[in-house]
Amino acid sequence: MEGHIQMNRISVIICTYNPSIQPLLRVINSIQNQKLEGISIEKIIVDNNSSNQFLADTNLKSSLNTNGWKIVHEPRAGLSYARIAGVNHTTNDFILFVDDDNVLNENYVQHLIRHYNEHPQAGIIGAGKIDVEFTGGGDEYIKKYFKKAFQYREFSTYLSGNAVWENFYPPGSGISIRKKVFNVFAANFIHGKISLTGRKAESLSSGEDAQMIWTTLQVGFTVDTAPDLSLIHLIPEKRCSLSYIIQLNQSIAYSFYKGQAEFYPDLTAGKKAGLLYFWKRRIQLWMKYPFQFKRIRYEFAYEQAWHKGHVQFVDKP
8 A cells, every 4th residue: 555655745635616825825935834844835816617716816925926836727617527527636645625714733744744754554534623714793692602613623633434333534625645546536437427616616516525434434544533633714704694504514525425435325215314303302402401592592493404304315306
């Protein structure tokens, strides 16, 4: 297995659509300020059909040109297309995808390389610690109680799995993958065997990261999470609302079940939650958060959105 070969080279790819300049500069700076210690890093930014001319920004242009970034343009909307375009321009065997709102810890790449060298069975390794930073105003209740909606996680041990799904499997933020595994994912996507495009313009559709995970499992590698891979997820004011996280959770659920059906059709039909389930959940939430009426309302709405996404998939024409 190629993982037994010590490696010290990695390609870092940012895929972006109409980004805000200041958060993007923070992300780029976090990559440029990595403590590499003999590690070679290739840096690529993919413009996924943006309309805001962000690449014309003077500060951004200077940073990209000065620090040797490759700029790739992908006109087909969708994160899967953008990731494939980025990987097609890489020269290394390991890929790190960094979202345009992910600020990496300065040791992220160094730890990641070490983990791949120590765990040759790993096909994907992701962040075990994701903190959430709200960069503007918004619903204070969301900020206090719903960081989980924005991929907040904190694992204390290195975890590795090969089951269909584990709760520690990494989200898309800061996810890394072997190039030869990603190429299988890309071929399946291009040939129509799998179909999830990921985020497309303003759409909240997702699931392509889960399909990368299932591809990894099917070709015989594990999916791992490392506690020392740490990043900050930047959340602007426009995303800090109950209506947003409801829409987000419903979209994630629909995409998850649709994506799972393309890999494991027997697992996906599922049983739709009935009225009794929802009444039980209300009672459970009441017992967990007595007299916290707003918390109960938010938690229930957030959970219900997931079930609506499942129903949307099951009932699709």
